[in-house]
Every structure is written in structure tokens, then in C-alpha cells.
Amino acid sequence: MEFNPNNNIVKLCIQGMDMEEKGKSGAASKLFLRAWNEATDDFEKFTAAHYLARHQKNVPGKLKWLETALQFALKINNDTVKSAFPSLYLNIAKCYEALNRPNQAKKNYELANSFKDKPSDKGPFYHGTKADLQVGDLLTPGGSSNYKPGLKMNHIYFTALVNGAGLAAALAKGVGRERVYIVEPTGSFENDPNVTDKKFPGNPTRSYRSQAPLKIVGEATDWVKQTPEELQKWREKLAGNKGDIIN
Template sequence: MEFSPFNNVVKLCLQGMDMEENGKPEEAIKLFQKGWNEASNNFEKFLAAHYIARMQTTAAEKLKWLESTLQFALSTNNDSVKSALPALYLNIAKCYEDLHDTKKAKENSELAISFQNNPSDKGPFYHGTKADLKVGDYLKTGGNSNYKSEIKMNHIYFTALVNGAGLAAALAKGDGVERVYMVEPTGIYENDPNLTDKKFPGNPTRSYRSESPLKIVGEVTDWVRQTPEELQKFREKLANNKGEIIN
């Protein structure tokens, strides 16, 4: 399943996070529980269980929900879910520490370390922009950010979700045509730290960055376009973002 901010369970989790940030935990847990009740596949259950676990006030209850989250994660053959495993195992280890089970705590800490490797995602990968480029060109560091022109880019960002690249193209500054290019990393790459484990567990948007150039190997024209109203909401979120952009 492809992660989408327009999926109903994802929407409920986003609404719950907003309630959390506004100091309304009771409303937040209701929304997360509604997401759990409406979840129809392991990926959606994994997301909802993660947030319900986060709201628990005792180590035992938190552990119960974290272990449910883990089971749904392991049964979902999805690279975006695999990226959540290190943090998930660490959180489980912390619960066992709080419950004075040092053996289980150690086991889960070691599992967390074992999953902290390079991303397993093999693509295909996409980059969304309004720049007019051609096959064989290279995207390189040092340019201005698509979203904040005062920021010089130390990394090139890309995603394995074509719709995510399409959204990035639509939100990019400039009046050019929205373009989504197929790209190949020429060096090592890592999970995008601006997204990974920030709001959603792991890297559900399959977003990555690299200091090495990306080679353009093709262009796609078919992706889901958002409505003007939906794009305006995303632009407002970008404009109101008070968090530091890690670059």
C-alpha cells in the first residue's frame, strides 16, 4: 500500500496529532481509536496502533500496543514500514526497562541496532520540480531549495512514491510546468531526517536524500494531482512550519 495523506486512516491520525499539539489528549485518543476501528489492512493498523501506544500512561499498556504495532509492521512487506523498526524496537526495549525485564530490554535494543542499516528501498525513485531538464542530466547539490529560496541545498531529495514527487512539483516555487523525473542515485543515500520518525513512524513517504548527484533516467506524466484547495492547505503548512529544516 502506498502512503497517502488523503487516506482516511492517515487523515484521522493527522487530526489526532493536531489535537495532541493543541493540548487535547482526550480528543486525540478518540481520533486514533477511530482510525484503529476503521483500519482495513495491516499498514493502516500499524499506523493507528503506533499512535494509540504513544498515548498510553503505563508501561504495560504501552508495551501491549507497541507489540501490536510491531506485529502489523512485520506482516507488512513495505519498505516504509521497515524504516520504523529501529525506533519501534527501542521503544519496546524502554518499556521492558521500565518493567524491570532487563533480558527483554537487551534483546530489543540489539534488534534495534540490527535494523539501523542503509535504506532497503530500491525504487524506482522520482524527483518533482518545475525545472525543465532532460534525460542524462544530473541533479546536484548547491542549488536553492524548492520551498525556501534562502536555503542552499547540501543534499538532493527524492522519493519512491510518484504521487509524492508530483506533490513536491506542485508545491515548488516558480511558474514552470510541474515535472516528475525518474532518477537514479549515483552514491549512498539515507532516510530524509525532516520526515523520518517525526510525525509518522519510520519513513512512510519513502523520502530520501543524498549528497551525490541524481541522474535523470526518464520522466513520468501520470500521477494523482491534488485540487487547488488541497494544495493551498499544503502551502499553508509549509509557510507556518516553525521546525528547523535539516539539510
């Protein structure tokens, strides 16, 4: 299963998030409910339930949708959703606490604490860029951000989704051709906090970062390129993003 921004349910959730940002909560709720009704697989249902939980007017309603989201996350149980477990269990615990059910609250607080933010993803991993590099070269932190002028990055970023790396290559600065390199982390790495649980729950884009270099071990050529129209939409979205980068 690979995260696909062109998926119909993902598109509905993106539209819902846009409505949220505009303060149109009612319209957002309708879009998330439509996403739930049209969802056909576990990931789609997990995603829609996550957003429906946020829009409930009372604690029992919120708890119902949080536990529904958890049910589907547990069925999926892979690297796209594992980082969502701490927040899911934490919010479920808070609901039980509000409902004066201390035993269930305690159990879920303990489950939330049991999940460590240590990615289990084994790759393969990819890094997209326009730089002309060779096998054996090292990618190191300290480069300029592609998304915020003047910002030097303290980490080097990579993903386990080859098409995600291809998109990063297309959006990268420079005039060279788009390259997607197969890389190996030389040290520990973490979920990219700029995407994990920020928009979609968990880490569906399987995006990571490290302060240790990445070693180039090959180049991937079989990845889906975005159309010029799709790339323009991404550039407009990035240009309109006023949020701070967690560096």
C-alpha cells in the same frame, strides 16, 4: 501499498497530531482510538497502534500497543515501515526495562541495534520540479529550499512515490510546468530525516536524500495532480510549519 494523505485513517491521525500540538491530549487519544477501530489493513492498524502507544498512561499499556504496532510492521515488512523498526524495538526494550524484565529488554535492545539506517528501496525513483531538464542531466545539491527562504540545501531529495514527486513539483518554486523526472542515484543515499519517523512512523512516503547527484533517465507523465484546493491546503500547512529543516 502507497501512502495516501487522503486515506481516512491517515486523516484521523493527522487530526490527532493537530490536537497533540494544541495540547489536547484527550481529544488526540480519542481520534487515534477511532483510527484503530476503523482501520481495515495492516498499514492502517500499524499506524494507529503507534499513536495509541504514545498516549498510554502506564508501561504495560504502552508495551501492549508498541508490540501490536510491531506485529503489523513485521507483517508489512517493506520500505514504508522498515525504518520504524529501530525505534519500535528500542521503546519496547525500555518498557521491559521499566518492568524489571532484563532478558526481554536486552533482546530488544539488540534487535534495535541490528537495524541499520540503510534504505533497501530499489525504486524506481522520482524527483519533482518545474525545471526544464533533459535525459542525462544531473541534479545536484546546493539548490534553494522550496520550504524555507534563503536556505541552500546540502542534499538532493527524491522519492519512490510518483504522486509524491508530483506534489513536490506542484509546490516547487518557478513558473514552468510541473515535471516529474525518473532519476537514478549516483551515490549512496539515506532516509530523509525531515519526514522519517517525524510524523508518521517509518518512511511511508519513501523519501530519500543524497549528497551525490541524481541522473535523469526519463520523465513520468502518469501521476495524480492535486486540485487547486488541495494545493492551497498544502501551502498553508507548509507556511505554518515552524520546525527546523534538517539539512
